[in-house]
Amino acid sequence: MTTMELNAELFRQLSIIAEDESLMRKAVKAVTRLAKQKETEETEYIGKEEILKGIDAGLKEMVERKHSGNKAKTLEELINEL
Template sequence: MRVSASMESLWQYIQSLSLSERNRVWLADKLLEGTRKEEEETEYISKEEILAGIDAGLKDMKAGRSKTFEEFMRDWDDEV
């Protein structure tokens, strides 16, 4: 609730300013700057990586190297 109220106060303050078109564009760019950096930092898994993971998993299954759900979740938690 406090964050929402603070954001609303900030928005009201910004609206109260007498900004030129140039200043509004500058402000918009500054506000969006952080989101662009976050988008650039997003990692994507390629189709080849996904297929390689599936292939490795199938080979493990055929070779009898499987895990229980609990083992899988422990490994998952260790990686995250």
Template sequence: MEEALPLNLLNRLLKQTAKERRKSLTVRDILTEVDNMDLLDKLQKAYSKLKKEIAKEETINKEEILTGIDAGLKEMLKRKRGGRKAKSLGELIDEL
């Protein structure tokens, strides 16, 4: 007897299948309906621009990383000078 897939795994597989189908339909539409080379060039440029924007949004820039490190170090110095003890990891998790 086969075991049933967990519901969350089944949902994830269905979403992936739907995503792949949507991608396939989009590519098929482009390949079958775009006969004009000018339009194809515009589509390629728009796609390249969109890929660059997405990649830029997904990366954290150097300044953001350094700002986070700086804030953390300043907080550590403040605690050290004030004689206050930092919260333990367990305490932080309990707060969440």
């Protein structure tokens, strides 16, 4: 089945139980559980080595700015950029 076909089938099945509040609550719980599981699977783990590389790069950037005369950005400046 394609994603569109699966989507249509899900809605067809939900329409069958739509008038039964108890069954709809169970369906919502099941779908919510699946969504949380997907979010957990997609959460990327950052290892120690990657964290240390990031810290090192940040420190090197600070040293370069200090020697070049460029001052570091304030938190407010960074937020405004976002």
